[in-house]
């Protein structure tokens with residue numbers, strides 16, 4: 001049996017105890033006999049509009065008390081195959097993005113050095129750049145699967161290189177992502193100009209806009225994502241604003257015309273056979289959340305990630 005797993009909510013009520021992701025043990029430092037570390041990166045200085053995503057991790061943890069261990073659709077209990085911990089939060093420096101990038105990268109590196117897969121809870125999307133710096137240092141340039149209403153490939157905002165609107169521009173320029181295995185799904189909304197859609201393609205990525213996903217359907221979109229991701233290591237980033245604000249209102253830059261909770265689950269669920277080396281869920285902003293729908297979805301998306309990892313472990317046995 002894996003060393004670390006969740007509390008049994010049929011033995012102790014799920015509303016008891018100190019909140020960790022899915023009632024997992026909080027373990028920091030040495031991660032022996034650990035496969036996956038869920039961690040918080042409570043940083044929102046990269047936000048260009050609403051702030052408050054620094055409180056995303058605590059609310060995702062709170063909502064995750066409802067996660068039960070068995071994944072019905074995939075007929076697997078991920079915790080039978082994976083030893084999973086809540087690694088706590090990285091001590092970022094509010095207001096100081098470059099210092100925080102150093103700390104985020106170092107925090108991820110500590111996890112990766114122990115051959116553990118990180119699943120990060122943001123935080124705004126600027127955290128993906130230092131995450132990718134750590135990931136690429138461990139694996140070389142990785143494939144990218146990016147669910148987002150926005151491409152986040154501007155070179156700068158307000159004359160500054162690092163915001164939540166720029167991480168993938170810099171990640172590609174720094175050679176952290178292999179653009180031939182990178183795909184962005186869900187782009188939509190009014191943008192500054194048609195350049196917003198040209199830049200990610202010029203950087204070498206594939207783009208499937210929200211309108212295209214609505215036309216293609218979930219299964220065909222997932223097929224394209226799997227084909228693009230290929231066989232090498234892949235980082236999956238899920239900006240919660242991929243989801244329509246009707247379902248995920250608690251976010252910093254909402255865009256109408258997005259996807260339902262079910263479509264989001266189904267899309268992630270179909271990404272089998274990919275060699276994932278890291279994940280994040282970003283842009284959960286509790287102040288604008290209603291009835292915990294956004295944080296509950298984020299908690300469930302992380303459970304989908306764990307299930308994907310467990311299914312690949314099961315496949316190897």
Ligand code: MN
Pocket residue numbers: 125148150152164239
């Ligand atoms: Mn984003």
Ligand code: MN
Pocket residue numbers: 148149150239241242253283
């Ligand atoms: Mn976005």
